[in-house]
Amino acid sequence: MSVRRITVAVTAALLGLAVQGTAVAVPFAAVTVPQSWEYQAMGLGEAQQTAQGEGIKVAVLDSGVEADHPALRGRVTTGPDYLQDGLQAGDPEWGGHGTAMASDVLKVAPKAEILSVRVTNDDEEKMEFVKGSPIARGIDYAVDHGADVISMSIGDELLGSSYNGDEAAALARAAQKGVPVLASAGNDGDMFNDAQYPAAYPGVIAVAALQQNGSRADFSTVRTYNAVAAPGVAIMSAKNTGGYATIDGTSPATALTAGVVALMLSHNDEVTPAQVRTILTSTARHPSGGRNALVGYGTVDAAAAVRGAAKPPADETAPVAYKGKQFLATPDGTPKTKNAPLDTTMVGIGLGAAAVGLLMVIGGVLISRVGRRPANAVGSSG
Structure with missing residues (x-):
């Protein structure tokens, strides 16, 4: 285990009393989510012969996770609820989306652990005003409590409509701690030209969605920052009310890819966020031309990504001093993230x-x- 992960583990132990919920109780989920077409499309069978996510904690920042679902039982630690909208576990309107995403992560990495942090509602139109950014607070909480990967299948409408300085700062802290972050590209297709956050933040691995024939799903947002793509149509996922159902979206594509990252880290926990991105993009099955705004560098290949994690490329990312010209302006107090x-x-x-x-x-x-x-x-x- 690396020094970084030992430090995180010790910190998590010291802060254990602050964690809301219960710890993992069994080695792995007794029930697995029924297989969908993504197993073959992503090469999951071969990848899972090498790694299954052992010792890796994936933070799912979403609408909550029903930890008692058979596919999740014993694999979920429940963190704070940063919405405080009155909904609780067991309510049909609580945790529908988050439960599905957690099950998709475990479908790929069945021995990983899930840290659930509630930062959104299943129905964003019903979200009440929350002071500050739940996403930023969720990222910081996940990093402080030992998350090795952060998966955010969120965006669109009220969430993800604009740049937020607190969220950018929290993501910078996650990168500094060596935690890779993934986010869904969005489900706006090619209708709009607005950037979607958190997918558009620098350093975040934005994931597009594919349909069964390997091409971009019609709803998958087209953006130049898309890094890779994964299956996102008819993905069998757990329901918060019990049982399973198929779902569409860049959300399951992101959760599946986060599971692949968990496999990579369980095979080599020294891999940095920059190396994770490089491995995912270089081992993906590239589209014609190498990459495009539709699917980024192409379909995630889990087996190739896990093999690539064994001998990652050199990480040359580091802070670099600015050596260009300096242009001084009157300090009028205008925030750098807004226009005058x-x-x-x-x-x-x-x-x-x-x-x-x-x-x-x-x-x-x-x-x-x-x-x-x-x-x-x-x-x-x-």
């Missing part, structure tokens, strides 16, 4: 003048049409 307010005075005058001009044009057209109207137009059928 627009002076709308001249804009208002321009819009007013444009409106007057448009009304004049419309009036002229109407007068012209009346002047040319034929005499038999009124009351005539043709």
